[in-house]
Amino acid sequence: MNDFNKASGLITTGTTDIRAQEARERQGLEDRVTQMRRDHEQAEKDRQEVAFQERIAAQTEAGLRANQQMQAKRLGINTGQALNEGQKAQLAAASAGAFNAAPQALVDQLPVTIGGIQLGPQQAKDMLARGEIRQADYVAAVNAALKPYGSSFR
Known part of the structure; x- marks a missing residue:
């Protein structure tokens, strides 16, 4: 160190730099390690979520298959033999009715047309309760209103 640096009070040893x-x-390395841990934890969570969704899909598929077999038994169709077209149609219709039942909230919001007159959902229910329209007409009108949604009313 030269005398000028001592006299000026500036000490530049380079150790502080x-x-x-x-x-x-060190801080950069710690930040990278922390980020890698977060990335690993997120990847593990994503892997677990995918596995969970796959299990749900497999169980749903198994449940649907079991339900179709149960419907076939109820209809008297032997599932061990090949199904003819009539039996397939019968089973499909029974299964469709079971799986595509409309939620009550949707039924409660749809207007229906009975006898060419459009009625609000509550108005139609009230008229049905008073006997002003037949149950069969109400059900047919609700089913017609639900057709675009791929659902049916029971």
Whole structure:
């Protein structure tokens, strides 16, 4: 160190710069390790979610198959033999009715047309309760209103 630096009060040893550099590098390394841990945890959560969704899909598929077999038994169709077209149609119709039942909230919001007159959902129910329209007409009108939704009313 020369005398000028001592006299001016400036001491430039370079050790503070090296320590600061090392501290920045250490902090950068810690930040990268922390980010890698977060990424690993997120990847593990994503993997578990995918596995969970796959289990749900498999169980749903198994449940639907079991339900179709149960419907076939109820209809007297032997599932061990090949189904003819009539039996397939009968089973499909029974299954469709079981799986596509409309939620009550949807039925409660749809207007229906009975005898060429459009009625609000509550108005139609009230008229049905008073006997002003037949149950069969009400059900047919609700089913017609639900057709675009791929559902049916029971």
